[in-house]
Amino acid sequence: MSRKITVNVCMGTGGIAAGGSTVMEAFRQEFAEVGVDNARVVEKCRLHKVGCRGFCARDVLVDIAIDDQSWTYQYVDEKMVKRLVAEHILDNKPVEQWLVGDDYHTFHDNQEKIILGVLGHIDPESIDEYIGIGGYKAAEKVLATMTPQDTIEEIKRSGLRGRGGAGFPTGLKWSFCAANQADRRYIICNADEGDPGAFMDRSVIEGNPHAVIEGMIIGAYAIGADTGYIYIRAEYPLAVQRLKIALAAAKERGFLGKGICGSSFDLDLKIKLGAGAFVCGEETALIASIEGERGMPRAKPPFPANKGLWGKPTIINNVETLANIPPIINRGAEWFTSIGSEKSKGTKVIALTGKIRNTGLIEIPMGMPLKKIIYDIGGGIEGDRLFKAVQTGGPSGGCIPQQHIDLPVDYEGLKSVGSMMGSGGMVVLDETDCMVNIAKFFLTFTQEESCGKCVPCRIGTKRLLEILTRITEGEGKPSDLDLLQELAEDVRDASLCGLGMSAPNPVLSTLKYFRHEYEAHIFQKKCPAKVCSKLLTFYIRPDHCVGCGACKKACAVKAISGELKQVHQVDQALCIKCGSCFDACKFNAVIKE
Amino acid sequence: MEKEKEEILEGIYKAAQANGDNIISILQELQHQFGYVQKDSVEWFARKSNIPEAKFYGVLTFYSQFHMSPRGKNIVTVCSGTVCHVKGSARIISKLREDLKLKGNEVTTKDGLFTLENVNCVGACSIAPVVIVNEKVYGKMSPDKMLKNLKAYKE
Numbered sequence: 001m002s003r004k005i006t007v008n009v010c011m012g013t014g015g016i017a018a019g020g021s022t023v024m025e026a027f028r029q030e031f032a033e034v035g036v037d038n039a040r041v042v043e044k045c046r047l048h049k050v051g052c053r054g055f056c057a058r059d060v061l062v063d064i065a066i067d068d069q070s071w072t073y074q075y076v077d078e079k080m081v082k083r084l085v086a087e088h089i090l091d092n093k094p095v096e097q098w099l100v101g102d103d104y105h106t107f108h109d110n111q112e113k114i115i116l117g118v119l120g121h122i123d124p125e126s127i128d129e130y131i132g133i134g135g136y137k138a139a140e141k142v143l144a145t146m147t148p149q150d151t152i153e154e155i156k157r158s159g160l161r162g163r164g165g166a167g168f169p170t171g172l173k174w175s176f177c178a179a180n181q182a183d184r185r186y187i188i189c190n191a192d193e194g195d196p197g198a199f200m201d202r203s204v205i206e207g208n209p210h211a212v213i214e215g216m217i218i219g220a221y222a223i224g225a226d227t228g229y230i231y232i233r234a235e236y237p238l239a240v241q242r243l244k245i246a247l248a249a250a251k252e253r254g255f256l257g258k259g260i261c262g263s264s265f266d267l268d269l270k271i272k273l274g275a276g277a278f279v280c281g282e283e284t285a286l287i288a289s290i291e292g293e294r295g296m297p298r299a300k301p302p303f304p305a306n307k308g309l310w311g312k313p314t315i316i317n318n319v320e321t322l323a324n325i326p327p328i329i330n331r332g333a334e335w336f337t338s339i340g341s342e343k344s345k346g347t348k349v350i351a352l353t354g355k356i357r358n359t360g361l362i363e364i365p366m367g368m369p370l371k372k373i374i375y376d377i378g379g380g381i382e383g384d385r386l387f388k389a390v391q392t393g394g395p396s397g398g399c400i401p402q403q404h405i406d407l408p409v410d411y412e413g414l415k416s417v418g419s420m421m422g423s424g425g426m427v428v429l430d431e432t433d434c435m436v437n438i439a440k441f442f443l444t445f446t447q448e449e450s451c452g453k454c455v456p457c458r459i460g461t462k463r464l465l466e467i468l469t470r471i472t473e474g475e476g477k478p479s480d481l482d483l484l485q486e487l488a489e490d491v492r493d494a495s496l497c498g499l500g501m502s503a504p505n506p507v508l509s510t511l512k513y514f515r516h517e518y519e520a521h522i523f524q525k526k527c528p529a530k531v532c533s534k535l536l537t538f539y540i541r542p543d544h545c546v547g548c549g550a551c552k553k554a555c556a557v558k559a560i561s562g563e564l565k566q567v568h569q570v571d572q573a574l575c576i577k578c579g580s581c582f583d584a585c586k587f588n589a590v591i592k593e
Numbered sequence: 594m595e596k597e598k599e600e601i602l603e604g605i606y607k608a609a610q611a612n613g614d615n616i617i618s619i620l621q622e623l624q625h626q627f628g629y630v631q632k633d634s635v636e637w638f639a640r641k642s643n644i645p646e647a648k649f650y651g652v653l654t655f656y657s658q659f660h661m662s663p664r665g666k667n668i669v670t671v672c673s674g675t676v677c678h679v680k681g682s683a684r685i686i687s688k689l690r691e692d693l694k695l696k697g698n699e700v701t702t703k704d705g706l707f708t709l710e711n712v713n714c715v716g717a718c719s720i721a722p723v724v725i726v727n728e729k730v731y732g733k734m735s736p737d738k739m740l741k742n743l744k745a746y747k748e
Contacts, residue, residue, distance in 0.1 A: 017717045017730040056719035196674035199716025234621075234658055235712060275617055275656035278713070292615020294655040353676045353718035360719055391675065427675045441678050445713065451655075556691070579684065583736070 005045045008063035012052030012206050018059035026078035030085045051207020053120025054361040074100045107358050110377045112365045114347050115323050119207035124242050127249035130210040138329035139217045143263040151222040157333035159345035164318030165422050167411040177223045177305040180313040185225040188316045191232035194278040195394030198425035200349040201319035205239040209246035215322030220267045234273045278449035282497045283316045296453045297497035341367030344410035354428035355382045366410040386431040393422025395442040396502030398509025418509040434531035435514040439506045440468040446503040457500030460491035472532040476522035533577045536592045542567045544589035551581035616652045629660040665701045665708035667746045670725040674714030677722040688736035
């Protein structure tokens with residue numbers, strides 16, 4: 001019997017957090033143990049760490065592939081490994097009860113994977129595996145058969161638009177940069193993914209770092225850059241480590257350095273670690289940060305394509321944009337334009353999270369209706385609660401309500417309802433989420449991250465946050481609604497950079513679609529979603545209370561009284577509304593209103 | 594300044610010169626060496642490189658990565674990304690602050706055992722809310738579960 005056996009263990013950040021390395025180690029030990037008596041089988045086994053394959057909610061995911069057939073197991077932990085090896089690998093009997101169900105397939109079947117397709121299949125730390133699936137073919141093709149001008153034209157024809165947020169056509173941007181007379185040009189990969197709720201760039205780098213490097217080689221050749229930087233968050237240690245390994249391997253194989261692939265083209269790529277500032281995702285701030293300065297944006301024009309890093313023409317592309325370049329070169333612009341909607345071509349990687357059953361990383365053709373994403377891929381709302389809104393674009397985006405559930409997800413579609421694509425985070429909210437609180441959450445973030453250079457953003461976000469805070473604390477005034485609207489519009493119109501211009505979006509979109517929630521907070525002093533604690537009252541239902549004393553013990557201010565096995569009461573004068581009693585009660589006797 | 598420390602600074606300075614490093618990289622290296630950026634190191638570098646101290650402090654205070662006071666033995670990071678927020682990270686933070694007896698703006702405990710901080714997103718949204726202690730990731734946390742996990746670090 002000479003079967004070829006591969007065991008793939010998900011080792012992205014999600015997989016590792018769920019215990020991926022423990023599972024990996026358990027397999028290694030198990031192989032060593034059973035290997036003594038089954039040397040012929042175990043010798044054929046290959047243990048393989050792979051990047052994120054998207055369905056993070058089911059981690060740790062493990063594939064066992066025997067010859068051409070593959071089985072996927074979900075929620076694997078180290079205790080399950082012994083049985084998997086004994087039954088599936090040695091006895092050839094898959095363990096049915098642990099296999100993924102139909103929803104795993106619906107999750108994947110509705111997607112279109114250009115970028116994520118190889119994640120979860122190749123070892124991100126091996127350049128040979130990337131080359132094995134056709135990697136660096138596009139770079140070779142460009143360097144050997146295409147001029148820089150041809151390359152730019154091909155990308156232009158593909159209709160590829162920047163995946164970092166604003167959606168500017170990539171080919172056009174490249175042509176602006178190439179048109180400048182300059183002795184040096186730079187290419188920068190923006191991997192400073194700072195949006196809360198977004199992790200697509202990290203997953204792409206962790207799962208397939210060479211695709212980004214190959215995209216940079218092609219981009220650098222097209223614009224005539226000999227040096228490039230990858231600006232990446234220091235909070236992504238695994239991505240940084242895999243990138244370092246990939247850069248060293250690419251250099252060793254002659255894909256970086258002098259005379260790449262036998263051509264006369266040279267390129268050196270360096271990693272720059274971000275130091276933790278959200279505003280550095282903005283192009284001019286990012287450039288200031290690479291130069292070692294405070295990461296503050298400057299007025300545009302001149303745009304970086306004309307005057308960027310150290311005053312030289314510079315192209316800044318997002319991770320996902322760059323990862324799209326090799327497939328476009330390999331398969332042609334026509335193929336790429338066949339996917340997506342009229343003005344937004346190709347696919348978009350989305351981090352689908354929040355109150356949804358199937359959280360994870362997905363890739364959809366541009367223009368897919370929101371409903372299909374949430375219900376077909378996402379499997380609907382967790383716990384069968386009611387859908388309330390979906391928040392897209394992180395702190396720069398807005399909240400989209402039920403009435404727009406059929407909206408096509410592309411740049412124009414999202415913009416038309418006051419949100420934006422942003423980097424592609426999608427957080428689903430249900431009836432238990434308070435929209436005023438959500439707006440306050442994002443403003444807390446943008447206010448903290450505002451660099452302070454321009455007044456509208458520095459002071460405007462602070463004042464917006466103050467108003468939102470008082471509304472959630474029951475101190476809101478009737479005039480606050482108009483004031484919020486006016487101030488938000490001013491901040492949007494007058495700020496210097498994208499951070500300030502888009503910071504009011506969460507306020508404006510919630511005011512537009514969820515005005516009634518604001519009104520309930522201000523006029524009735526009630527939080528309909530029962531989130532804003534200062535507007536809640538905690539009671540104990542006598543018919544449910546068994547007198548166990550758990551709430552009394554949990555209360556830090558001694559506001560709960562009652563003898564053991566007797567009904568307890570809350571003293572409203574002492575209660576600080578912390579919610580500890582609500583969490584402590586196992587009998588649903590504590591209610592909040 | 595002790596001779597030993599001066600030698601370390603000298604080493605960082607020479608390496609930075611050789612690589613053409615900027616202020617951010619120097620500060621990152623200082624923090625890596627000493628755990629936080631010390632005042633006397635900044636003074637030393639400002640004199641040595643003839644760059645005003647204000648320039649160093651300008652960068653130092655701009656980026657959230659840099660710390661200007663010693664940090665605890667264990668770093669407890671609570672994720673405050675959107676998903677963690679809607680799944681209750683704020684309650685975890687307040688419970689931890691209460692348990693670690695942190696008052697006002699304090700982030701490090703008096704005994705120097707813990708530093709509590711939050712991060713905007715670690716991208717592990719599928720197991721939200723997430724708390725990281727040193728390098729270990731705890732997913733699907735609740736205030737009580739986290740207090741139990743923290744006990745192990747107190748011994």
